[in-house]
Amino acid sequence: MPINHTVRSFDEELGYLEAKIAKMGTFASEMIEEAVNAVVNNDLDLAKKVISDDMFLDETEREIDEKSVAIIAKRQPMAVDLREIIGAMRIAADLERVGDMGKNIAKRAAAIVESRQPASLYHGLQSFATLTLNQLKEVLDAYASRSLERIDAVRNRDEEIDAMYTSLFRELLTYMMEDPRNITACTHLLFCAKNIERIGDHATNIAEALHYIMTGTYLSTDRPRDDTTYKVGADEKTEK
């Protein structure tokens, strides 16, 4: 006879959601690393692997959603218990989108294989991915330990991500202006950089979900949420 899972305690059910989220977080981070490596090393086999890997996150998000709705219907939780479940669904949605970013980056690998750009550019892209993945890891650690203090550190590092993205953006524009043959590849690399930047946004969303779970209140929305490269044109204008 199989174990009767319907008698599992509520805590065990929450533990199930948490374990799935931890798995999604590790998986999504590895996807991003591999996607960036595929772009940097022209590794189209690795790119294909990342693209097919994305299905795992889609399925796991769905499992978390189905389980969450089942727990709510069965347990009829209130207050923090209910927030734990709603929060888990939100975090799963963000991690699924981090996986989409990995898939998007991997898809660009094929488009840029013909036109190598300077090594410094690829190093920049890798460092940027490392920075945002650290952000993601910290926020997932904060979630695992239900630590509100750790969130603040993460949120304050948004500016670092913005600065690095803007710097990469400018560098890519320079290469495009130097030689029109760089334009196609650099455009795809721009979108890769944008995808990496968005991982930082998802980390911030997860921090907000954790804050909501623990306090029942929402963080203020006046944080920087979009890239600041729209200022690049304006800056250049004043420099003229």
Next chain:
Amino acid sequence: MPINHTVRSFDEELGYLEAKIAKMGTFASEMIEEAVNAVVNNDLDLAKKVISDDMFLDETEREIDEKSVAIIAKRQPMAVDLREIIGAMRIAADLERVGDMGKNIAKRAAAIVESRQPASLYHGLQSFATLTLNQLKEVLDAYASRSLERIDAVRNRDEEIDAMYTSLFRELLTYMMEDPRNITACTHLLFCAKNIERIGDHATNIAEALHYIMTGTYLSTDRPRDDTTYKVGADEKTEK
């Protein structure tokens, strides 16, 4: 004495969520139209308005979330009733992100004001916005009338959006290659096009949320979800 809202029926509470979502949908669509107009007409005042308008969607999403959690805690709904509420939260999250797209587009207006591009390009951008906003409108109408048939039509039009985006992408690359002075503006316009394309993704997400509400099952995830411009490089390679 004020009316005692705590005795409102469950149907009235669901109606509240629906009305808020309809309002978000109209507001988000208007934001996109205005943002694109701001870019097309170099209208920086309109751009500023759009950027500050975004707060309304952030706040309304929060209201929907808070109300949803309160309804779940109070009514302890099951089956389709519970799915209605979870679905409303998902749709609100997508509409909030459509607003973010509008804000992102509006922010680019300042960066491209100095370097006018050919009128055909702006027309292309506006037609593309019209196409994705029609998609969004139809899916919101489908939600309002709880019509599953109308979803299929929406999902099948994803390819039209992909084709139009790829065409805009190619056109922008051409202008960049023709004259390096176009590069900065065209890069920002590329991101505008990308943001418009993502509205189509959000429309698809809303269609999936509606399917989930009405059936309790998930649509298959093998739909096209990302842009296909990554093939541009690959195509060009084979053309050489």
